[in-house]
Amino acid sequence: VGNQVDRVWRNARIATMGDSGTAYGAIEAGLIASVGGKIAWVGRESDAPDFNAGQSIDLAGRWITPGLIDCHTHLVYGGNRAPEFERRLNGESYQQIAATGGGILSTVASTRAASEPELLRQSTPRLAHLTSEGVTTVEIKSGYGLDLETESKMLRVAGDLGKYGNVRVSRTFLGAHTVPPEAAGDRDGYIASVCDHQLPAIAADGLADAVDVFCDTVGFSYQQTRRVLVAARRAGLAVKLHAEQLSDQSGAALAAEFGALSADHLEHLSEPSAQRMATAGTVAVLLPGAFYYLQETRLPPIDLMRRLNIPMAVATDCNPGTSPLTSILLALNFACTLFRLTPDEALAGVTRVAARALGIAGLAGTLEVGKACDLAIWDIEHPAELSYAIGFNPLYCRIAGGCDG
Ligand code: DI6
Ligand code: FE
DSSP states (O other): OTTEEEEEEEEEEEEOOOSSSSGGGEEEEEEEEEETTEEEEEEEGGGOOOOEEEEEEEOTTOEEEEOEEEOOOOOOOSSOOHHHHHHHHTTOOHHHHHHTTOTHHHHHHHHHHSOHHHHHHHHHHHHHHHHTTTEEEEEEEOOSOOSHHHHHHHHHHHHHHHHHHTOEEEEEEEEETSOOGGGTTOHHHHHHHIIIIIHHHHHHTTOOSEEEEEESTTSBOHHHHHHHHHHHHHTTOEEEEEESSSSOOSHHHHHHHTTOSEEEEOTTOOHHHHHHHHHHTOEEEEOHHHHHHTTOOOOOOHHHHHHTTOOEEEOOOOBTTTBOOOOHHHHHHHHHHTTOOOHHHHHHHTTHHHHHHTTOTTTSSSOOTTSBOOEEEEOOSSTTHHHHSSSOOOEEEEEETTEEO
16 A cells, blocks of 8 residues: 555644745645654645545644744742742842742752652643643753752653653753752852763763753853863763843853854843854744743843844743743743744744754654654634734644654
């Protein structure tokens, strides 16, 4: 049988998100066929060969997009910071809260205290919310352990979440997130333990695909960040950076120098650093959830990025302190309303460009033959509806590797 395929989705409108130059890479009256979890055919139904399909699904004109990709999250953590949120709204300052064990170190304490099954139990609903909105790939960072044992625990939980949730998980080691209490403020000493102890062990255990550093005044300096990037390169891991979120440390230029997959946040990105990113092909990951939650006023330089053709991804930054956001659709809306991305740019930011930010552009992010059959199928009339609505989820169904769920 010449055209035997597993499944066919027909009578669909398809936003391939390919780089074709047409909006959304759209195909009207389209059809997708899958074999072995991959896309075997995509195009206009009238051009399709006669498929002999195990299952044929009539989508009645619904839209198909690539399964969405959230390329920057910290969604594995213990506890939450709602009590701290409440204290701040009752007038206590961030410093007062930090002095009484609040802030990021309170999440470190609850993440260390949680057993591995408990951490999995607490993190599962966050991932489930993302997948309920069509996410089929998620990046998850460590960074609330700040010791080898807890960083490894977080990354194992991230891997388990992927298995149980039928999601592709990309894992990032963020041991250089902040200084742990036991380092007593010795940042250089802690960075040495990240480079010489934690990172090589994480790499040897195959627990991470990439390494990230919080390069900022409240995180680590340019020189400290550079030491971690050198160690990552030595271990053969890809790199990315939290850069220029609260101040300009030239982190984005450093990311470009090391051939990083992405530089993330970038509210304080300078033009020279942007030029280096453009030359190196570093993706800019925009995180409008953190911008919103911190009530920032300084926008990332979107027009400059457009002018320099820097690819822009969009992600939730899901974390308990600065972006307790588990909605990729709300991130799309924020990207448009707060950062003035177009809906087409925003959707590319959670599909094609997000795949590139994770180094999996050959595998996911667009609907093309040979890529994974990861689909989000929507009850919408136009793809702009995905970023237009606030807090509405029109997902009809989600397909990961050709399978439902
Ligand atoms: N940037 C952020 O905004 C978060 N981490 C980072 O590197 C803050 C994380 C937290 O407050 O828990
Ligand atoms: Fe982050």
